[in-house]
Amino acid sequence: MPRAAVERVLVTGGAGFIGTHTVRRLLDDGRAVLVLDDLRHACGEPVPRPAELVRAELSSRTAAEAIAGFRPHGIIHLAAQGGVGRSVRDPAGDAQVNVVGTCAILRAAVDAGCRRVVFASSGGAIYGRARRLPSQEGDREHPLSPYGAAKLACEGYLGMFRRTFGLSSVALRYSNVYGPYQDGTGEAGVVAISIHRLLGGERPQVTGDGLQTRDFVYVGDVARANCLALAAAATGALNVGTGRGTAVREVLEILGRLAGDRAGPELIPARPGEVRHTHLLVERADRQLGWRAEVPLAAGLQQTLASFRERAGRPGAPGG
Numbered sequence: 001m002p003r004a005a006v007e008r009v010l011v012t013g014g015a016g017f018i019g020t021h022t023v024r025r026l027l028d029d030g031r032a033v034l035v036l037d038d039l040r041h042a043c044g045e046p047v048p049r050p051a052e053l054v055r056a057e058l059s060s061r062t063a064a065e066a067i068a069g070f071r072p073h074g075i076i077h078l079a080a081q082g083g084v085g086r087s088v089r090d091p092a093g094d095a096q097v098n099v100v101g102t103c104a105i106l107r108a109a110v111d112a113g114c115r116r117v118v119f120a121s122s123g124g125a126i127y128g129r130a131r132r133l134p135s136q137e138g139d140r141e142h143p144l145s146p147y148g149a150a151k152l153a154c155e156g157y158l159g160m161f162r163r164t165f166g167l168s169s170v171a172l173r174y175s176n177v178y179g180p181y182q183d184g185t186g187e188a189g190v191v192a193i194s195i196h197r198l199l200g201g202e203r204p205q206v207t208g209d210g211l212q213t214r215d216f217v218y219v220g221d222v223a224r225a226n227c228l229a230l231a232a233a234a235t236g237a238l239n240v241g242t243g244r245g246t247a248v249r250e251v252l253e254i255l256g257r258l259a260g261d262r263a264g265p266e267l268i269p270a271r272p273g274e275v276r277h278t279h280l281l282v283e284r285a286d287r288q289l290g291w292r293a294e295v296p297l298a299a300g301l302q303q304t305l306a307s308f309r310e311r312a313g314r315p316g317a318p319g320g
């Protein structure tokens, strides 16, 4: 779809971590943006003008009316209940937001004449314990949590809405996203949690031997992938990562050095069922979107630490 055809963009979850970076990028590109978010896990940065915010739950009548009124050309659907652990504790609550909420958005998209949906899926949660690395889009999906099963179910709904209602869509399977404005007080996001601990004078913690690897991708690169995917013709699933696995312990050591911490990470017992290694093959996103991750890990970590420090010193801003 040509770029000019996607001038009005709705971003669900646009007040969250990835959403905030995505909305700023869309505005920089000159697009009209409406944010739909009930602010249950907003990152604390104000929605930038001239974007408008509608505070509403995904499945609500207010949300459907806002979409009908705005008539978006494209939707970037980021709103979700994050947290694998939380989804294990409450699978029905997870499905209510992540599956039912997504169906409501897709239905409202069709009713409003929207032509394109970009969906935030998850490489880590969908591939599970991968038989081979890097994980490719054609590999068997093996979600190990309700959160991963919900992402896979949503990809199924995207395919159905494409076939039955002609709604073009793509699912971007992000790897481990990190960067400014990520919540450092929750259960997920080792970079944000570790910076939060370092700035609070505590040692970062790593489970097991710390040699488990993850594919850490900078949030600015992910926001760029979201924007490129809006105007592309790609359908199905596309991995969005760096294509490289990095040991969690190495990331914490870099952060420790940058923060001037001498104590080093603290090793805590491994979590049962934790996946040992993940990283994603990203050739398909390169071919179909012309996208590759550009921000090197050390530079991304430095920017993230600087942002957390700046916010910690800003009155009223969340520390994480």
Ligand SMILES: NC(=O)c1ccc[n+]([C@@H]2O[C@H](COP(=O)([O-])OP(=O)(O)OC[C@H]3O[C@@H](n4cnc5c(N)ncnc54)[C@H](O)[C@@H]3O)[C@@H](O)[C@H]2O)c1
Pocket (backbone or CB within 6 Å): 012, 013, 014, 015, 016, 017, 018, 019, 036, 037, 038, 039, 040, 041, 042, 043, 056, 057, 058, 059, 077, 078, 079, 080, 081, 082, 097, 101, 120, 121, 122, 123, 173, 174, 175, 176, 177, 178
């Ligand atoms: N952060 C990662 O590493 C990562 C990795 C893979 C996939 N994802 C996916 O990317 C998307 C964005 O993730 P994030 O890290 O920015 O999360 P986030 O929690 O920072 O942002 C989500 C936003 O959605 C809003 N929201 C949640 N439920 C809602 C509901 N029912 N109605 C309206 N608004 C609601 C929250 O208030 C929040 O502002 C999510 O779909 C997530 O599953 C994230």
